[in-house]
Amino acid sequence: MKNPSSTAVAGHAADTGFRDQLLGYGGALLAIAIWGGWIVSTRHAVHGHLSPATVGWLRFVVAAVVLAPAWLRVGFWPKRGFVPVLLCFLGAGGVFFLVVANAMRFVPAADVGPLLPGTMPLIVAMVSVLVFRERLGRWRALGFVCIALGVLTLGGRGLLYPEDGAWRGHLLLLLGAAMWACYTLAFRRTGLKATETVGLVGLWSTLILTPFGLPGVISAVSDGYGREILFQLFMQGLLAGVVALLGFGLAIEKLGPSRAAAFTGLVPALAALIAIPVLGEHPDLAAIIGVIATGVGVALASGAFGARGVRRGAPRRGVKAGGR
Template identity: 40%
Template sequence: MSHAQCLPAEAPATPDTSRASLRIGILAALMTVAMWTTWTVGSRFAMQGAQPLSPALLAVIRFGTSALLLAPWWWRCGLIPRGVPKLALLGLMFGGLPYQFLVLWGLRYAPASEAGPLLAGTLPLFIGLLSLLVQGEKLSGVRIAGIVLITLGALAITGTGLLRFADGHWRGHLLVLAAAFSWSIYTVAFRRSGLSGVQAAAFVGLWSVLLLAPFALLPALEGMAQMPAGVLLKHVLIQGIMAGVVALITFTTAVRYLGPSRTSAITALTPVAVTLVAMLLLGEAPGLPELAGCLLITSGVVLASGVLRRRARLA
């Protein structure tokens, strides 16, 4: 394997506030919302369908596809990219297997209608705290208010499921909270690494496959051989291409242009998107708590993303 230096992307120390960069960041964040919505719904069906798939099988599909598609990047960078802080590389690993398994195991215990809002709704909180502690990023009162509204909206959509201990959903809730914290570590580590979104996705995909191979590769290959071609291609598209490659690239692009806190605020629209998908495709009618939660999240995103502050400066 080549050991040529993996040149980091030139990311500014602070998010670029130009109009063009702001548009690129918001577009990338909204694309991430679309990817995450599809992945959350698809994973839930895969885990609880007529023939449920194991988390290890889904992980091999996700990261195996990512490692194959992004082979030119990790081949050039090597196993350990030079010029990148080791702690940042370690932090990037939290966006791979830890996040994948925590979310999938959480979906085994808690329904997507509870796990999705809890995951997306607590991300801005965790990322805001880590950005404050690690990077010294200052959060204005408006952005803090936005984060609070997003968290309250997520809790409203989750509803009383958080309080029902008899059905075991609390196990899923704890796993999802751990997944949100794991992704927050990845987000802050990406900013410190200086890598591009493609380089970070290639690094995560390669190391996830290497760690999975001794334990799950052969059983996963046997499971994929028994799957119908159409089903396998569907999971390769959702788990591998969309979640393993495209979502990582769009998310890290948004972080580069908007910063971790504002990016996580916009991606908090994911539970709102899931609710709309359920209404349009599944005919599900959300109740008053779900509608109130969507309104709170949307309001919180407007505040925490800094859109109003940007427009005030332009005015």
């Protein structure tokens, strides 16, 4: 006869696990929706009247100000977890932004998605398998193969036509993806809350970019581009710099780094679609293949078709119901 108390505990644990999954999926989807628009707005900005340093300053100053109560509790730098916090700063802070923003000067928005958020989960998975001994499973491994196919398709086009300079942007985007992977893997090891980590990254990025970015903001406002500055403050600073990073941090916390990272493979298709009406950039065949491959890859790599094939509540093979 089943113990009612143990049944209630199991039911509560199942409800908590399901709620955590919903929160993780919600945070991941919110982040990728914002990042799709962020790619397009950043490419538009660096091709317009704003330098990469100026756009980066607008991105991080909002996080530094809005999340000041969080990072003030920690101080200018935490006493513990120095290396993980440093990796978070390098992987999602001002240096990362300058690498990615300069890459967007050479490649269209449709290339950015597969090579940046599309490649990042592949790098996270490789590190998780080689370093942390994580087992991916057949379907997730196939998903990462699809993501790699998308990357090779775009990279091959850049090598075939080196005269257009796209290969420079491709290399910078791959470097950015590796940096972002460091952030994803180090995030949970900081020992800090998401608001504290994002706030510290924003603070130090703002301090570093101020000498280069703030003069550009002042110049743009004096030249009559104040409305664009306000838009970038909202898009880069509030949405991409705060809301998306907090949402992605929640996904990492609830789903784990590799599963959360896999969702970013949905960004390429979204960015390519937004770029058509906003920038007038129509993806070519290589970009379409890259977007489709990474989209299929993320559906598989997210774990939706993984080892959960066993129905909830059904005994596993070789284990009797009620047994251990």
